[in-house]
Amino acid sequence: MRVPLSWLREYADLPPVTPRDVAEKLIGVGLEVERVQSVGHEVKNVVVGEVLEIEELAGVKKPMRYCRVEVGEHEARDIVCGATNFDVGARVPVALPGGILPGGFEIGVRKAYGRMSEGMICSARELGLGEDHTGILVLDGDPPIGADAVELLQLRDDVLDIDVLPDRGYCLSVRGLAREAATAYGVGFRDPASADLPAAEEGSYPASIADPTACDRFVLRAVSGFDPTRGTPLWMQRRLTLAGMRPVSLAVDITNYLMIELGQPIHAFDGSKLHGEIVVRRARPGERLETLDHVVRELDPDDILITDSSGPISMAGTMGGLSTEIDDASTDMVVEAAHFSAAGTARMSRRHRLSSEASYRFERGVDRELPLYASAKAVRLLAELGGATVLPGRTHAEVDTPRTTITIAADHPGRVAGTTYGRETVVRRLRDVGCEVDGGDTLTVTAPTWRPDLRDPNDLAEEVIRLEGYQKLPSVPPQAPAGGGLTPGQRLRRRVGQALAAAGYVEVLTPPFLSGQDWDRLHLPPDDARRRCLEVANPLSEDEPLLRTTLLPGMLRALLRNVGRGFPDVSLYEMGLVYLPLEGAPAPPRLPVDRGPTQEEIASVDAALPDQPHHVAVVLAGDRVPAGWWGKGREASWADAIESAREVARAAGVDLTVSADQRAPWHPGRCAALVMDGQVVGHAGELHPRVTQAYELPARTCAMELDPSRVEAATSGPAEPPRLSAYPVATLDVALMIADDVPAADVEDALRSGAGELLESIRLFDIYTGAQVGEGRRSIAYALRFRAPDRTLTAEETTAARDAAAAEAARRTGAVLRGG
Amino acid sequence: MSASKQSYDPVEVTPLHPEEVARMRDEALGAIAKAADLDELKHVRIAHAGDRSPLALANREIGALPPAARADAGKRVGAARAAIAEALRARETELEEERDRRALAEEAVDVTLPWDRAPRGARHPLTTLQERMADVFVAMGFEIAEGPEVEAEWFNFDALNFEPDHPARTMQDTLFVAGASGGEDSGVLLRTHTSPVQVRALLARPLPVYVVCPGKVFRSDEPDATHSPVFHQLEGLVVDEGITMAHLRGAIDAFIAGMFGEGLATRFRPSYFPFTEPSAEVDMQCFACRGASVEPGAPPCRACKSEGWIELGGCGVVNPWVLVSAGIDPERYSGWAFGLGVERTLMFRHGAEDMRDMFEGDIRFTLPFGMEV
Numbered sequence A: 001m002r003v004p005l006s007w008l009r010e011y012a013d014l015p016p017v018t019p020r021d022v023a024e025k026l027i028g029v030g031l032e033v034e035r036v037q038s039v040g041h042e043v044k045n046v047v048v049g050e051v052l053e054i055e056e057l058a059g060v061k062k063p064m065r066y067c068r069v070e071v072g073e074h075e076a077r078d079i080v081c082g083a084t085n086f087d088v089g090a091r092v093p094v095a096l097p098g099g100i101l102p103g104g105f106e107i108g109v110r111k112a113y114g115r116m117s118e119g120m121i122c123s124a125r126e127l128g129l130g131e132d133h134t135g136i137l138v139l140d141g142d143p144p145i146g147a148d149a150v151e152l153l154q155l156r157d158d159v160l161d162i163d164v165l166p167d168r169g170y171c172l173s174v175r176g177l178a179r180e181a182a183t184a185y186g187v188g189f190r191d192p193a194s195a196d197l198p199a200a201e202e203g204s205y206p207a208s209i210a211d212p213t214a215c216d217r218f219v220l221r222a223v224s225g226f227d228p229t230r231g232t233p234l235w236m237q238r239r240l241t242l243a244g245m246r247p248v249s250l251a252v253d254i255t256n257y258l259m260i261e262l263g264q265p266i267h268a269f270d271g272s273k274l275h276g277e278i279v280v281r282r283a284r285p286g287e288r289l290e291t292l293d294h295v296v297r298e299l300d301p302d303d304i305l306i307t308d309s310s311g312p313i314s315m316a317g318t319m320g321g322l323s324t325e326i327d328d329a330s331t332d333m334v335v336e337a338a339h340f341s342a343a344g345t346a347r348m349s350r351r352h353r354l355s356s357e358a359s360y361r362f363e364r365g366v367d368r369e370l371p372l373y374a375s376a377k378a379v380r381l382l383a384e385l386g387g388a389t390v391l392p393g394r395t396h397a398e399v400d401t402p403r404t405t406i407t408i409a410a411d412h413p414g415r416v417a418g419t420t421y422g423r424e425t426v427v428r429r430l431r432d433v434g435c436e437v438d439g440g441d442t443l444t445v446t447a448p449t450w451r452p453d454l455r456d457p458n459d460l461a462e463e464v465i466r467l468e469g470y471q472k473l474p475s476v477p478p479q480a481p482a483g484g485g486l487t488p489g490q491r492l493r494r495r496v497g498q499a500l501a502a503a504g505y506v507e508v509l510t511p512p513f514l515s516g517q518d519w520d521r522l523h524l525p526p527d528d529a530r531r532r533c534l535e536v537a538n539p540l541s542e543d544e545p546l547l548r549t550t551l552l553p554g555m556l557r558a559l560l561r562n563v564g565r566g567f568p569d570v571s572l573y574e575m576g577l578v579y580l581p582l583e584g585a586p587a588p589p590r591l592p593v594d595r596g597p598t599q600e601e602i603a604s605v606d607a608a609l610p611d612q613p614h615h616v617a618v619v620l621a622g623d624r625v626p627a628g629w630w631g632k633g634r635e636a637s638w639a640d641a642i643e644s645a646r647e648v649a650r651a652a653g654v655d656l657t658v659s660a661d662q663r664a665p666w667h668p669g670r671c672a673a674l675v676m677d678g679q680v681v682g683h684a685g686e687l688h689p690r691v692t693q694a695y696e697l698p699a700r701t702c703a704m705e706l707d708p709s710r711v712e713a714a715t716s717g718p719a720e721p722p723r724l725s726a727y728p729v730a731t732l733d734v735a736l737m738i739a740d741d742v743p744a745a746d747v748e749d750a751l752r753s754g755a756g757e758l759l760e761s762i763r764l765f766d767i768y769t770g771a772q773v774g775e776g777r778r779s780i781a782y783a784l785r786f787r788a789p790d791r792t793l794t795a796e797e798t799t800a801a802r803d804a805a806a807a808e809a810a811r812r813t814g815a816v817l818r819g820g
Numbered sequence B: 001m002s003a004s005k006q007s008y009d010p011v012e013v014t015p016l017h018p019e020e021v022a023r024m025r026d027e028a029l030g031a032i033a034k035a036a037d038l039d040e041l042k043h044v045r046i047a048h049a050g051d052r053s054p055l056a057l058a059n060r061e062i063g064a065l066p067p068a069a070r071a072d073a074g075k076r077v078g079a080a081r082a083a084i085a086e087a088l089r090a091r092e093t094e095l096e097e098e099r100d101r102r103a104l105a106e107e108a109v110d111v112t113l114p115w116d117r118a119p120r121g122a123r124h125p126l127t128t129l130q131e132r133m134a135d136v137f138v139a140m141g142f143e144i145a146e147g148p149e150v151e152a153e154w155f156n157f158d159a160l161n162f163e164p165d166h167p168a169r170t171m172q173d174t175l176f177v178a179g180a181s182g183g184e185d186s187g188v189l190l191r192t193h194t195s196p197v198q199v200r201a202l203l204a205r206p207l208p209v210y211v212v213c214p215g216k217v218f219r220s221d222e223p224d225a226t227h228s229p230v231f232h233q234l235e236g237l238v239v240d241e242g243i244t245m246a247h248l249r250g251a252i253d254a255f256i257a258g259m260f261g262e263g264l265a266t267r268f269r270p271s272y273f274p275f276t277e278p279s280a281e282v283d284m285q286c287f288a289c290r291g292a293s294v295e296p297g298a299p300p301c302r303a304c305k306s307e308g309w310i311e312l313g314g315c316g317v318v319n320p321w322v323l324v325s326a327g328i329d330p331e332r333y334s335g336w337a338f339g340l341g342v343e344r345t346l347m348f349r350h351g352a353e354d355m356r357d358m359f360e361g362d363i364r365f366t367l368p369f370g371m372e373v
């Protein structure tokens, strides 16, 4: 909402303060003044002149005049002018040399069409007075020659641009803002909607309300003999322009002007185009209406319509119909001002994606008393400015609507604020906002008709507290009971993040929106559970409507972006939710809000939601260790991806085992299932070459993804330290030949269980393949460390344990002891 | 002289003469001083302090002296040997140090060489900032509550006193999850704020409730410098007996002191949220310039854009209707709630200028933040 300060001052007796000061005061009572725009303050040296002589310049393509203009100086000025809409004797605004027009445009003496031009005769638009640029502005009423046109035309103003919050519909008007400003300064306020109205009148045009839920007040007044050639007066164009509306025609401008001044949307029908009685009703199946924007709209049975015997003629409070539009020949008009259902106009506007100045106001609540005043003022202006004759009578259809009363303890505002306001203060502040207040310790408050948002005791408390000043609120430190700190899961996620960052991964937060093509790029089989996903009904991008079931696609795009920006060696991690819809999930029930839901009701809502586990994932490409002066680098590999899972496991304090697996999007020979506590919690390895190709990733890009909530479940209780043996360690190596397809992890498992309790640790330190071990086989070497808790081990004991280990490996995996 | 003295070997042992002992000692000390390295010193040690050195041999002769002379000679020889041993020790230390100095000098390297073998990692500043903001409250005794990101419309709107057709609801630019028919009426959406966690916390936890709820939220906003379809909020909620706006102000003041330092003023401006009544926007005095940048001619301030104040977020007294929806008696309990934008906080606290940078995953953005903000 843009409001010129001069318009506010017309209704509020504001002191002579700066526009900034007014803005601060309004901010203090809760209006979001976005900015204060100063208009026309730069304009100077524009005076009233009288045209003395006109010479039509010959030999110029377009009409051009050389005028002698008296401007009240010792000598008249000669000025070249391209307009022809004036005669000798016309009074016109003249910008003199050295003058400045809106926008900082400087006027000087210049040569044009072979003549010296000493200034400029201005059009309305050049002065910032609206759109008119068809000719220069001829001033009415013989203003004195040489007078300051800036004063005369009120070119200087200040515009407050206010973001009106949805509960303050009444502030979408000069009336509402002037009231707030007057209250904030404690000065007088004149209500622009307080004209004396006749108690009752005859109807002006037949009308009725058929659906009382759609409209509870409908007022029509009529004029005839309007002169469609009359233009909108400058002052009105000026105010409309400053308020952000484009002047259109006198009749339309009057309705817009009153909407801004009062907050009441007004619609004018061409009376000659109406047929029969006007009825406010809901739409019937199959009805259509072509609206003013030339769109034919299929109407919904919930739409609120103004109709006549021809059918729909307007979408109530939203947009008028084309068939009854006033045009540049209309002389008879029927002016409608009504009070439509806020929810009804909101639904209609949303359904048709049609938001207008009118619907915006109705959605936010319009004063139910305004239609009577606004319609009267509209026809009066049509008469005064447009030469029309106001037809007697007024149609007034209405549905009885009781006023809201609220009962509130007089000390309630103080108890909400944490301070004390006297009863007198509370009553005074409530009356400031227009409430009627009765009672003693318990107040009975009737909210003003322009404040439909005031319904509960806390609404009234806010009015008192804000007008007394939020700044006066005391500050009391919170006294929370001792809390339990972070949950184990929250602590785990922090540790995992720290561990991965310490391991050289950079965290990313990628958007969760995916494309259907991602499933194919990942080479997911048709029945892969990850393809079963949720879809956004109104996605930001039609290409990415799906919600992720895996973190990888977004991360691969981030990886690619880094590579594209010159960082070929990238290791990224992400932790975030994935959304796994439950098969056959029902739609959630709409629970009531006037009581708490039962456990069953909560469960039935939650049953409609997807499973949303936290996932952690890494992607990496390029060199994990770069080449340098120390020697060669090392490419990121499947082993790094698996190691990242080990980082997670270590952070969680659980053991991770790994087994070969085949799962998209990983390379079938380089994919590991990550197992914790007997459960597969994720996968890691090198991506399938077709996947890297589909995403145009660097070759051998690797990835890991797991669900740490399962890790959390596997996390055992507090660790117990081992008993530390003081006896010496005995180390023996064992080299085994195994078939290529025997996983090293199996061999290690066998060695471990065969070695028995004396084994302290085991470590694979070498792998050898080649001619010596033969085709299809490899030799792997382990270092075994033995130690007893109570004695020094003998060579015999150690050897026996080593041999037992090797024997178990032989039994389970067919391993052959080498050189042993 | 007594006769008894005469009964011992009367021969005077030449090496035990004082002059001779002094000569042997001086010869030894001279050789020690001249030893140029540890090898030479080793030879000197053998020659002058070894078993066959002149003084060792002289020592053996002491027994041959008359008893009266033995003590004197013993003292003399002992002193000489001690002096040599001391000189050897000193020279050895000296030579060892010199050897080490030379050897270590040869092993010197250029310690300024880069060793950027291990890749550098970092946590995302939004993650660490969110943790830090939450931790200020955790330190006050609050717990961290969490909720789903794909949420039921009832939790996101209805229970928070958003009326079905009220503009406050449509203003949120909600992303709806498609229902069976594909439409926006599934009753399931991407949460538009962290406030539904308020309701979940009130339903799941015993009273009183003191929680903060950090998390991702979603709006159908086209990304630009100050908008992102995905962003983060930190919600705070207290419901207890006798809670007032004064407690809200106290909590905000405590948060600002914990996060930005002591002594910063706050400013509450009336505002509107369906789930709080009264509602407020809260500004804090700029932590960087403390308002000084507003003065004419003062250097500009990036943190507050020379406004002197920084918009922190929205807050208010929990609307009694929200308590009713959560099955709590609003006559007995009251509460406050606030919501802060994590991205915005990152922007003014760290001078991040474009929100899009936070979600592109460009490592250049995240690396400088390291492990903590």
Ligand SMILES: [Zn+2]
Pocket (backbone or CB within 6 Å): B286, B287, B288, B289, B290, B291, B293, B301, B302, B303, B304, B305, B306, B307, B308
């Ligand atoms: Zn500042």
